[in-house]
Amino acid sequence: MIKKPSAILQCEGITVSFDGFKAIQGMHLSLERSELRFLIGPNGAGKTTMLDVICGKTKPTSGKVVYNGIDGAGPIEITRKKEHQIAELGIGRKFQAPSVFPTLTVFENLEIAMRQRRSVFSTLFARMSAEDRERIDMQLSLIGLQNKASWRAGGLSHGEKQWLEIGIMLMQEPGLLLLDEPVAGMTDKETNKTGELLKEIVKSRTVVVVEHDMEFVRNFASKVTVMHEGRLLKEGTMDEVQSDDRVAEVYLGKRRDADVSRSTA
Amino acid sequence: MQSNQWTAARIGTLIGYAAASAALFAAPLYLSDFRLNLLAKFLAFAIVALGLDLIWGYTGILSLGHGVFFGLGGYAMAMYLKLKASGGHMPDFMDWSGLTALPWFWKPFESLGFAFAAGLLIPGLLALFLGYVTFRNRIRGVYFTILTQALVIITTTLLIGQQAYTGGTNGLTGFTKIAGYSISNPDTKQMLYWITAAFLIVAFALCRFLVKSRFGKVLRAIRDGENRVRFIGYNPAIYQMTAFAISGALAGLAGMLFVLHVGIISPSMLGIVPSIEMVLWVAIGGRGTMIGAVLGAVLMNWGKSEISAQYPDAWLFVMGALFVVVVVFLPNGVAGLLGRLSFIKRRVTDHDKEAVRNPAV
Numbered sequence: 001m002i003k004k005p006s007a008i009l010q011c012e013g014i015t016v017s018f019d020g021f022k023a024i025q026g027m028h029l030s031l032e033r034s035e036l037r038f039l040i041g042p043n044g045a046g047k048t049t050m051l052d053v054i055c056g057k058t059k060p061t062s063g064k065v066v067y068n069g070i071d072g073a074g075p076i077e078i079t080r081k082k083e084h085q086i087a088e089l090g091i092g093r094k095f096q097a098p099s100v101f102p103t104l105t106v107f108e109n110l111e112i113a114m115r116q117r118r119s120v121f122s123t124l125f126a127r128m129s130a131e132d133r134e135r136i137d138m139q140l141s142l143i144g145l146q147n148k149a150s151w152r153a154g155g156l157s158h159g160e161k162q163w164l165e166i167g168i169m170l171m172q173e174p175g176l177l178l179l180d181e182p183v184a185g186m187t188d189k190e191t192n193k194t195g196e197l198l199k200e201i202v203k204s205r206t207v208v209v210v211e212h213d214m215e216f217v218r219n220f221a222s223k224v225t226v227m228h229e230g231r232l233l234k235e236g237t238m239d240e241v242q243s244d245d246r247v248a249e250v251y252l253g254k255r256r257d258a259d260v261s262r263s264t265a
Numbered sequence: 266m267q268s269n270q271w272t273a274a275r276i277g278t279l280i281g282y283a284a285a286s287a288a289l290f291a292a293p294l295y296l297s298d299f300r301l302n303l304l305a306k307f308l309a310f311a312i313v314a315l316g317l318d319l320i321w322g323y324t325g326i327l328s329l330g331h332g333v334f335f336g337l338g339g340y341a342m343a344m345y346l347k348l349k350a351s352g353g354h355m356p357d358f359m360d361w362s363g364l365t366a367l368p369w370f371w372k373p374f375e376s377l378g379f380a381f382a383a384g385l386l387i388p389g390l391l392a393l394f395l396g397y398v399t400f401r402n403r404i405r406g407v408y409f410t411i412l413t414q415a416l417v418i419i420t421t422t423l424l425i426g427q428q429a430y431t432g433g434t435n436g437l438t439g440f441t442k443i444a445g446y447s448i449s450n451p452d453t454k455q456m457l458y459w460i461t462a463a464f465l466i467v468a469f470a471l472c473r474f475l476v477k478s479r480f481g482k483v484l485r486a487i488r489d490g491e492n493r494v495r496f497i498g499y500n501p502a503i504y505q506m507t508a509f510a511i512s513g514a515l516a517g518l519a520g521m522l523f524v525l526h527v528g529i530i531s532p533s534m535l536g537i538v539p540s541i542e543m544v545l546w547v548a549i550g551g552r553g554t555m556i557g558a559v560l561g562a563v564l565m566n567w568g569k570s571e572i573s574a575q576y577p578d579a580w581l582f583v584m585g586a587l588f589v590v591v592v593v594f595l596p597n598g599v600a601g602l603l604g605r606l607s608f609i610k611r612r613v614t615d616h617d618k619e620a621v622r623n624p625a626v
Binding site for chain 2: 083084088099100104118119123168169
């Protein structure tokens with residue numbers, strides 16, 4: 001592989017096998033700084049597993065992940081690092097099901113997520129400075145929850161929880177954000193709002209979004225990576241990807257198969 | 266956000282705590298010596314309950330092994346008392362078991378200071394070690410709980426088996442003096458009561474500080490979603506270990522105070538049943554609130570001693586029934602019930618606060 005010096009993340013030859021089943025087979029993924037990348041593919045293509053590998057939830061059987069998101073630190077291999085260490089390096093992960101802390105208030109959710117020293121000692125004696133409060137208030141208005149700061153997160157609607165989780169991640173000030181289907185289960189209105197939020201977020205950081213909603217993906221003029229059966233199938237703009245025969249075959253294949261079978265029947 | 270608008274509520278809480286502390290310290294004025302001694306024992310139990318609430322109510326880890334930490338504290342204090350009672354000689358039970366010299370690990374317990382430090386540190390460090398081997402390997406939930414039960418069985422078996430060193434099934438008893446004062450003298454007992462009440466208040470203040478700090482918020486976050494905590498950059502195992510060690514040390518402190526009031530410690534006092542009972546105090550009092558844990562421990566033990574005095578066999582049924590009632594109707598225990606009574610009022614004030622904060626809405 002050719003090393004790209006500007007790449008913030010470089011995944012090389014990632015293979016993941018679960019009890020012999022190969023969820024990912026020799027996948028390559030390289031992300032530029034401040035890039036918005038969509039990861040698409042049919043069910044079981046290995047998209048979520050790929051995010052799991054990057055954030056350390058799943059350890060790859062082979063291959064390596066190199067992160068270069070910290071100024072002056074140079075590339076760091078994170079393949080074998082623990083989840084919390086990877087998070088500390090600046091890789092944030094949003095899961096498909098909204099996962100916020102239901103018994104903490106919205107404000108407290110953001111407070112503990114805020115970029116800060118994570119040791120027991122530091123959190124024991126942490127004090128809320130005016131600056132911290134300002135950061136949290138800014139985040140609250142960005143995700144549109146400023147009126148619900150004192151609510152318990154468990155009482156928020158599905159969409160609000162998703163935004164809060166995005167807020168939790170942004171408070172960590174990550175260099176790289178991994179979002180797994182951020183608009184799944186949202187109403188059209190909520191989806192639009194999330195789209196706006198995403199456009200705001202990508203201005204200053206690299207974001208990878210796993211998405212099923214093609215309409216949503218089309219809103220963004222950005223690069224798309226198509227995965228199929230654990231492999232890289234195609235990379236390019238949405239138009240390039242859509243005009244690709246192999247992509248059409250695996251992604252929209254069923255419809256075409258059906259057409260073919262209907263025409264031959 | 267919090268500091269200014271909460272002042273009224275804060276002053277109310279402070280007055281409440283001050284009144285409760287005053288009532289505690291004035292107890293010798295309105296309780297008989299016998300009742301005072303009982304209350305002292307219950308206050309010691311309340312300290313275990315605080316520790317259990319920290320790890321269970323706030324961090325979501327159920328320990329059915331706190332009897333061990335309680336017992337280790339109790340034994341540390343009992344070893345000191347036993348040596349004092351033996352007046353520089355070997356304790357009587359060692360003689361009967363055929364030992365000819367005081368075992369080496371007994372010797373430092375001649376000092377009250379050492380015994381006190383050991384009663385805090387040994388349970389604390391044991392909890393830290395147990396936490397290290399389990400939480401770091403992500404053993405949790407019911408598996409962790411079963412391990413704590415195993416710890417209880419190992420400890421009681423060891424204590425009973427090593428009779429020559431531990432006093433076996435009988436445990437340690439027959440104490441006479443502490444720091445030169447007769448332990449059965451009513452004045453000493455009153456002083457020990459005050460010491461216990463003071464330790465309870467210190468323990469309560471410590472736990473409140475812990476749960477109100479950002480550390481406490483991370484503990485609750487771990488209870489809500491351990492993985493999410495990991496993915497925002499905290500190492501949950503370190504937090505769980507810290508909370509568990511503090512919880513163990515508090516149980517040790519309680520055990521030491523318990524021995525001072527009761528005058529005996531034996532393996533049956535730290536077995537499976539007492540360990541489970543401790544959890545019930547917290548469940549019935551209300552887990553996730555510090556005051557609930559204290560109320561649970563005191564009320565349950567008070568009920569136990571009252572009811573057992575009248576109907577010796579009835580207590581277990583009452584406790585079982587209480588537990589069922591709490592699980593089905595009062596998931597937040599007695600403290601939750603109290604909270605519910607003031608719910609309507611609080612709801613109104615919350616609403617007003619919202620309106621003040623966001624006048625435009």
